[in-house]
Amino acid sequence: MTPPPAVTHAHDNRVPARVDTQLTDLLRNLVARRDLHHANLAVISGDGRRRWSAAAGPAGADGHPPHPDTPFFIASVTKRFIITLVLQAHERGELELDAPITSYLPERVTAGLHVLGGTDHTPAITVRHLASHTSGLPDHFEKRRGGPSLYEHLTAGQDLSWTFEDTLRTTRERQRPHFEPQDLSATRQKARYSDTGFQLLIRIVETTTGRPFTDLLTARILDPLGLTRTWLPGHRPPDPTTATPSPLYTRQRRVELSSLIESSNDLFSTPGDLVAFQRALLDGALFDETRTAELLTERRNRLRNIPILRYGLGTMFFRVSRLMSPRHRPVTLVGHSGATGTWLFHCPEADLHVVGTVDQTRGQALPFRLMARCLDAWRT
Numbered sequence: 173m174t175p176p177p178a179v180t181h182a183h184d185n186r187v188p189a190r191v192d193t194q195l196t197d198l199l200r201n202l203v204a205r206r207d208l209h210h211a212n213l214a215v216i217s218g219d220g221r222r223r224w225s226a227a228a229g230p231a232g233a234d235g236h237p238p239h240p241d242t243p244f245f246i247a248s249v250t251k252r253f254i255i256t257l258v259l260q261a262h263e264r265g266e267l268e269l270d271a272p273i274t275s276y277l278p279e280r281v282t283a284g285l286h287v288l289g290g291t292d293h294t295p296a297i298t299v300r301h302l303a304s305h306t307s308g309l310p311d312h313f314e315k316r317r318g319g320p321s322l323y324e325h326l327t328a329g330q331d332l333s334w335t336f337e338d339t340l341r342t343t344r345e346r347q348r349p350h351f352e353p354q355d356l357s358a359t360r361q362k363a364r365y366s367d368t369g370f371q372l373l374i375r376i377v378e379t380t381t382g383r384p385f386t387d388l389l390t391a392r393i394l395d396p397l398g399l400t401r402t403w404l405p406g407h408r409p410p411d412p413t414t415a416t417p418s419p420l421y422t423r424q425r426r427v428e429l430s431s432l433i434e435s436s437n438d439l440f441s442t443p444g445d446l447v448a449f450q451r452a453l454l455d456g457a458l459f460d461e462t463r464t465a466e467l468l469t470e471r472r473n474r475l476r477n478i479p480i481l482r483y484g485l486g487t488m489f490f491r492v493s494r495l496m497s498p499r500h501r502p503v504t505l506v507g508h509s510g511a512t513g514t515w516l517f518h519c520p521e522a523d524l525h526v527v528g529t530v531d532q533t534r535g536q537a538l539p540f541r542l543m544a545r546c547l548d549a550w551r552t
Contacts, residue, residue: 194549218523247510255486302369310347329427363473402441515539
């Protein structure tokens with residue numbers, strides 16, 4: 173009989189004993205019943221007075237079990253960092269949200285990216301379209317003609333690399349747009365998740381500021397907030413004592429996806445750094461004007477390819493209904509998740525931060541029910 177996974181708690185946990193017991197059981201059962209290798213979970217009140225974090229799983233090659241603050245690949249949670257840089261650039265007059273992307277990117281990048289019905293709609297795409305997934309552009313991770321998608325490579329644990337130019341080529345030659353760029357003056361718009369749009373946003377902020385992505389992250393987010401254990405793959409963490417990130421798994425099988433990870437432009441980070449970043453984002457500490465942070469939630473369009481979610485600007489909204497949490501009133505989680513089972517959300521009604529990972533190549537759907545159960549345990 174397989175023994176239950178070990179759970180390692182943070183030394184500074186401060187919650188009632190019943191909450192500790194429920195969250196510990198939740199984490200242990202998640203790993204055991206879902207046939208996961210390990211999981212990290214942190215739940216922290218808005219004021220930081222109540223906090224709980226732990227990791228569950230077997231000992232690694234070094235003989236130590238997973239630690240609650242081990243760095244991990246955060247996948248598309250990185251979009252919260254990207255949209256922060258976009259809005260900071262908007263405040264500084266370096267770009268306009270409603271300007272067409274052809275104002276900032278050369279023709280070799282933009283020509284023929286969005287051809288639908290024989291018409292190239294790329295000149296109608298604005299920065300705001302990309303940030304809200306309302307451009308209609310396909311997602312370069314999704315289905316493509318003549319071969320497997322990047323999602324299929326990921327879920328199979330097959331490593332590969334690509335460049336920005338590869339993404340452009342795939343968009344033009346092997347995919348097609350889903351709809352025309354939407355009328356953003358309308359009450360609601362069609363929205364479809366597209367990582368391609370955020371890769372374009374990275375190039376736009378690089379072009380308009382004249383600085384590479386990693387330098388912008390460091391100067392405008394990481395250094396001001398003291399996030400010394402957040403970094404871009406292919407670079408070094410600011411804190412040289414930072415532990416090696418936890419690896420990815422397909423259930424219990426470890427997979428090496430270093431090229432895929434580095435090609436994605438997504439970050440490594442820790443639960444502690446991520447909550448510090450989220451607090452600063454919510455408090456407006458990363459912006460000069462209060463109204464800038466409000467732009468993150470100015471829209472709530474349903475995502476056509478992820479219908480359980482709505483989307484603002486670089487921001488997911490997930491409704492925890494009575495069906496998922498029968499004993500409590502419905503609440504909303506605001507933040508972002510990632511394809512490898514990562515999550516960073518804030519519950520405004522409970523003023524609660526929830527962050528973690530399961531480091532699974534097929535972990536995209538796991539965070540949402542888990543977060544609902546975390547809220548149940550916290551509010552019991």
